Amino acid sequence: MTHQHSVESAIGILDSGVGGLTVVREVFQQLPKEKVLYFGDTLRCPYGPRPSDEVRRFTLEIVRYLSGHPLKALVIACNTATALALDEVRRQVNVPVLGVVEPGARAAIKVSQQGRVGVIGTEGTIRSSAYERALKRIDPRLYVVSLACPALVPLVESGREENENSRKILRESLAPLKKHRLDSLILGCTHYPLIASMISREMGSGVTLISSAEETTRELIGILSSHGLLRQGPARHPEEHHFFTSGRPEAFRSIAERWLHRRVRVEHAVLSALDESQVG
Amino acid sequence: MTHQHSVESAIGILDSGVGGLTVVREVFQQLPKEKVLYFGDTLRCPYGPRPSDEVRRFTLEIVRYLSGHPLKALVIACNTATALALDEVRRQVNVPVLGVVEPGARAAIKVSQQGRVGVIGTEGTIRSSAYERALKRIDPRLYVVSLACPALVPLVESGREENENSRKILRESLAPLKKHRLDSLILGCTHYPLIASMISREMGSGVTLISSAEETTRELIGILSSHGLLRQGPARHPEEHHFFTSGRPEAFRSIAERWLHRRVRVEHAVLSALDESQVG
Numbered sequence: 001m002t003h004q005h006s007v008e009s010a011i012g013i014l015d016s017g018v019g020g021l022t023v024v025r026e027v028f029q030q031l032p033k034e035k036v037l038y039f040g041d042t043l044r045c046p047y048g049p050r051p052s053d054e055v056r057r058f059t060l061e062i063v064r065y066l067s068g069h070p071l072k073a074l075v076i077a078c079n080t081a082t083a084l085a086l087d088e089v090r091r092q093v094n095v096p097v098l099g100v101v102e103p104g105a106r107a108a109i110k111v112s113q114q115g116r117v118g119v120i121g122t123e124g125t126i127r128s129s130a131y132e133r134a135l136k137r138i139d140p141r142l143y144v145v146s147l148a149c150p151a152l153v154p155l156v157e158s159g160r161e162e163n164e165n166s167r168k169i170l171r172e173s174l175a176p177l178k179k180h181r182l183d184s185l186i187l188g189c190t191h192y193p194l195i196a197s198m199i200s201r202e203m204g205s206g207v208t209l210i211s212s213a214e215e216t217t218r219e220l221i222g223i224l225s226s227h228g229l230l231r232q233g234p235a236r237h238p239e240e241h242h243f244f245t246s247g248r249p250e251a252f253r254s255i256a257e258r259w260l261h262r263r264v265r266v267e268h269a270v271l272s273a274l275d276e277s278q279v280g
Numbered sequence: 281m282t283h284q285h286s287v288e289s290a291i292g293i294l295d296s297g298v299g300g301l302t303v304v305r306e307v308f309q310q311l312p313k314e315k316v317l318y319f320g321d322t323l324r325c326p327y328g329p330r331p332s333d334e335v336r337r338f339t340l341e342i343v344r345y346l347s348g349h350p351l352k353a354l355v356i357a358c359n360t361a362t363a364l365a366l367d368e369v370r371r372q373v374n375v376p377v378l379g380v381v382e383p384g385a386r387a388a389i390k391v392s393q394q395g396r397v398g399v400i401g402t403e404g405t406i407r408s409s410a411y412e413r414a415l416k417r418i419d420p421r422l423y424v425v426s427l428a429c430p431a432l433v434p435l436v437e438s439g440r441e442e443n444e445n446s447r448k449i450l451r452e453s454l455a456p457l458k459k460h461r462l463d464s465l466i467l468g469c470t471h472y473p474l475i476a477s478m479i480s481r482e483m484g485s486g487v488t489l490i491s492s493a494e495e496t497t498r499e500l501i502g503i504l505s506s507h508g509l510l511r512q513g514p515a516r517h518p519e520e521h522h523f524f525t526s527g528r529p530e531a532f533r534s535i536a537e538r539w540l541h542r543r544v545r546v547e548h549a550v551l552s553a554l555d556e557s558q559v560g
Contacts, residue, residue, distance in 0.1 A: 073506075087508065090506075090507070090508035091508065096503070096506035096507055097506055097507075097508075098502075098506050102502070102505055103502065106498065106501065106502070110498070218386065218390070219499070219502035219506070221386065222378075222382070222383065222386070222499035222502055222503060223376070223502060223503050223506050225382055226353075226370075226376035226377055226378050226499070226503050227370070227376055227377075228367065228370035228371065228377075
């Protein structure tokens, strides 16, 4: 794959669906001068329950698609794809590739005072133990508690307003963490930052929340900077960003505009290798 | 300049003297599997009072010297050289180049709650306004107070034991900061992390100290990782690291072993362009 490493090139961000939009939101905020190319594979979402080699294949298809555009960095904004395909993607492209797991793990270790770290995520992410391995690789003495919270993604996508029902779902989802006296909690699913304030109220002020989306963007700044690839000049015009979805553009646009608080341009993308048998 | 981007390549670290050893200390701690090549230009130290174009020329000479070895990243662990030569070095080499200013500034903005940030450094660093510019570039609303503390480098190099005299020097040096109600303080000189606990006691628990050396190393991990260049396997043997000095190897070794708590191999380096007229 060929790439132009130019300061004008875009930041590619890929996800199995809409969750990675929280990374886009962070990039818009922290890096307003950069252009974003986003690919959400909503047609084949979620990746969590799929076999590993299928997730790897899907991810590489998207990387190939995005690589048709000039990129200066690539973010795999999907925890499952990061856990299963990051190394392979790094071998295939010659721009820096960031996953969301390592930046989240590194940030947790930095803020944790007592070394008692919680991780919440989808069932696929928690089953992969990607965060636990990343954390223990840096500090084997950490106390790590991982918990799958399958009810939270629907909560976010349904509108995330705080009411008695959503508080109840959240309380029941997070209850198993209470006894572990955590000092930090990694939001190990790109959907969760959208309900961070609700999670924070439920966990209490003694638990510092870590948004992998936010930390990944922070690391992205350092990486672009170290290559002299941070763009100067005015902020990007909204029309310069491109959003691709393998699913229905209208549904994607509706969620994207609600989450990003701005109008977005969404295009339907057809991946060459995509056939009906892959759509579950 | 040619470089081999191999996982076995070294991390080049350069400084005007011994201050950058605090970055080496962080790399040894956070990245024990990586090999370090350090260059301390002790013969021409300090860089602070020198004209800008001289600092740039000296820095590029060292970069050229280190580039004779396979490198996978380069750290300019000198605040003056970062402020004056970082962009030029990035244009000349094709590996990621980190300065110490930007990581420190980014970390300060992250931890600051009230946006009241202090910066202490040598006269050269404070005069360059490099930290203030880096901070304001990210968030123009920040309240930034910069203070030159020329008495602190001698305090560190003389042995940094805490006694009535050293406490007095510190108290007088930091006194002008007291009235500004800071919430964070950037240690904008690579010497300062060695007296961080004394500084912290003087500033009080309400002020979070930021070590640029520590933050730079943290960003380095993210950068190497994004390129798939973090080395796996056992920790490096002490003999694999190389320390070069333009000055007297014995004097350099004595300080390096005291700061790093291990034996180091120091070689005298002759920079081709070095002549007596440059030695001040």
